[in-house]
Amino acid sequence: MLKQPPLLKPEVRKYRPPGESFVWFTATGLSLGLVMILFLLGIIFVKGVDVFWPKKAALIELKPDSPAQIGPERFLAGVVTTVQEKIGGDSAALAESQKEWQLFVGNKDVYGYGFKYFDAAFIQKVSYPESLARIERLEYGDAFGYPVMIKLAAGQIRTAGQPGFIGELKRLVHESEKRWDKIRDIEKRQIGKINDRLEDLRLKEKSRTSQHGLEARSHRELIAQEAAGLQGQYQLLAQKAQELRKLQKQDLIVYRLASGEEKELPAGQVLGFYFPNQLNWAGRAGLFCKRVFQYLSDAPREANTEGGVFPAIFGTLVMTVLMSLAVTPFGVLAAIYLREYAKQGFFVRAVRIAVNNLAGVPSIVFGVFGLGFFVYFVGGSIDRLFFKEALPTPTFGTGGILWASLTLALLTVPMVIVATEEALAAVPRGMREGSLACGASKWQTIQRIVLPASAPGILTGLILAMARGASEVAPLMLVGVVKLAPTLPLDGTFPFFHLERKFMHLGFHIYDLGFQSPDSEAAKPMVFATTLLLIGLVVVLNLGAIIIRENLRKKYSTGAF
Secondary structure, eight states: OOOOOOOOOOOOOOOOOTTHHHHHHHHHHHHHHHHHHHHHHHHHHHHHHHTTSOOOOEEEEEOTTOTTSSTTOOEEEEEEEEEEEOOSOOHHHHHHOOEEEEEEOOOHHHHSOSEEEEEGGGEEEEEOOTTOEEEEESSSOOEEEEEEEEEOTTSOEEETTSTTHHHHHHHHHHHHHHHHHHHHIIIIIIHHHHHHHHHHHHHHHHHHTTOOSHHHHHHHHHHHHHHHHHHHHHHHHHHHHHHHHHHTTTSEEEEEOTTSOEEEEEGGGEEEEEOGGGOOHHHHHHHHHHHHHHHHHSOEETTTTEEOOHHHHHHHHHHHHHHHHHHHHHHHHHHHIIIIISOOSHHHHHHHHHHHHHTTSOHHHHHHHHIIIIIIIIIHHHHHHHOGGGTTSOSSSSOOHHHHHHHHHHHHHHHHHHHHHHHHHHSOHHHHHHHHHTTOOHHHHIIIIIHHHHHHHHHHHHHHHHHHHHHOOTTHHHHTBOSOOSSOSBOSSTTSBOTTSOBOOHHHHHHIIIIIOSOHHHHHHHHHHHHHHHHHHHHHHHHHHHHHHHHHHHHSOOSOO
């Protein structure tokens, strides 16, 4: 019987769709991008939150004759902020340790600086005494020391060993805080109103200087009498504020530095105090929440390296809202004309190309345009027409929140136009024809059918515009943003909303802290905290717009759209 040859298995080739490698390549690129973004946001979050978490205060004893000691003293107290590899140094120190520490020593009025680097090799002992206090002050940053006594204005003395010493210290700080509130109310609100009224009277008197006759002279006398009465009120309020400031300096708090030197501090300069080495987890969490609230609600101080950022939050929010109110109608109307009314041809194509090119123009160019057109031309014309008595001091002819908002509206209007056009084009043609067949006009069709159906897409453009406008800095530096604004654009003085005032902005605040601060080490933590806050503010604004967009999308969704 003949044997049959074995059957050969047919060769099976694996089929790989063309372009599959590019799919994996793009997916890898997307993954890397997401990882980088999450890593950056994680760093900002950790560093930003770490600013407010109360840390233990260390007492460091240096070795004898250590070059890191302050003068003849060998003791340093503060918070360890950095432990890193040492760069350079002598060979003996390198043989013993390769680390160097950065310590926030505070007491800038004593040492002349707030941070100090020293080699870990020079450390003899590190301890965390529970009686070491961290004192928050209005000036010269925080202080580290041991409370010794309180010298009251009545001549009484309370020492740290007596019962109720800490309660008395808290009482002094609380009374001091209440006096500061009264001083701010007098100087900013009451005296501020008087100054505004005096300025109005000065302008009225200036406008009537060129007039003659009995009536003009009578008006000038009435103005002079009212001004004299206001001056008397001003003097009384200023004297009251001065007396309160004197009370802030009467009670003294004596504390001892780690070196043993005793210092006196007026109670009015103390914002608060706590013993960081006595706090448990719950105490640290409570203090963390308090410090975050103070950061969000207080005004900045000490060259913006301390205090809060409430004026910057308020300015950023108001500017973004004004920008949105300005950019939305102009962008939507321009898109409606280009898509629904304009005859498609060379001119419309050229306009679309110009709009797309505008989106790529550097923002500083818009700032220069805003300075020249809005500030100098429009604002100067308004001053010459309506505020000529105040000239040569400009009112609207200088940077302000109105011009900043309009400049950013020009910067972001291409985004709104493009997004609105795409949303209008996505509305099915049948919806338009059905409306027209029912007897509606073209504008009625656009108003009642097309715009509601395209509202989610329009809001998408607005979201993009808000995100970019809220984070822009370069044009704002030319049209109204400042390092520190003494008054907010919105207050209780008529007309309540002051569009001509300069304002603070979180983005510029970050720039100022990072590149213009006289104390870079103290400003570094605040950069991360403000960056985290700006990102959070943009996210909140965008989430609000996204929620509105989704509600509109559900309301006007149909089977065809």
